[in-house]
Amino acid sequence: MKILNGFLFLGLLLSIISCGGSNNEQDKDGKKLDRRTEIRLMQYKVEGKKLYQLHCANCHQENGEGLARLYPRLAGSDYLLNDLPRAACIIKYGQSDTITVNGVEFNQVMPGVPTLTPIEVAEILTYVSNSWGNEAGISSTRDVSKWLDDCKR
Numbered sequence: 001m002k003i004l005n006g007f008l009f010l011g012l013l014l015s016i017i018s019c020g021g022s023n024n025e026q027d028k029d030g031k032k033l034d035r036r037t038e039i040r041l042m043q044y045k046v047e048g049k050k051l052y053q054l055h056c057a058n059c060h061q062e063n064g065e066g067l068a069r070l071y072p073r074l075a076g077s078d079y080l081l082n083d084l085p086r087a088a089c090i091i092k093y094g095q096s097d098t099i100t101v102n103g104v105e106f107n108q109v110m111p112g113v114p115t116l117t118p119i120e121v122a123e124i125l126t127y128v129s130n131s132w133g134n135e136a137g138i139s140s141t142r143d144v145s146k147w148l149d150d151c152k153r
Contacts, residue, residue: 041126041138048127051120055113056091056128064132070108072101075132084125084136088144089151091121118145 053062060066064075074080079101080087094112098105116124122144129136 037138041130044123044126044138045130047120048123048125049131051116051124052127055116056124059110064128064134066101069104069106071110072099072104072106074128074134076134077101081129081134081136084129084139085143085147085150087129088121088125088139088147091124092116092148093151118148121148 052060059071060074061071064073064077066073072079079099090110090112092112092114095110098107100106119141122139122141125139125144128134129139
């Protein structure tokens with residue numbers, strides 16, 4: 001089933017490209033993305049949303065707004081967008097320190113998901129950093145692999 005979904009997604013992307021779909025995606029500096037990066041960004045966002053719903057939405061909510069003072073918001077989160085390498089480490093390995101997100105302190109432990117692969121972390125990170133008004137561009141698997149190797153555990 002997963003393979004079939006992948007082929008359907010790939011077919012859709014190829015249809016968009018062959019029909020001359022517009023290249024409206026931009027990187028974090030406002031430059032237009034090349035076609036390959038635009039497709040990868042779209043793919044990461046689709047796969048990242050599925051992984052987010054499975055691993056993250058229970059606490060951070062479907063809309064990324066978190067839950068009061070228990071779980072921080074990801075939508076418009078200064079904490080998330082200021083340090084994507086740290087965010088990658090938190091997704092995989094969790095966090096137990098008190099953090100401040102948009103001026104609000106949170107001290108709940110966030111469990112990581114150590115079984116996630118670097119590409120899955122990249123997909124989740126790309127999804128959350130490009131949803132709900134966030135615009136950080138793609139977090140490549142290469143970058144995320146390096147960030148995860150550098151995590152302080």
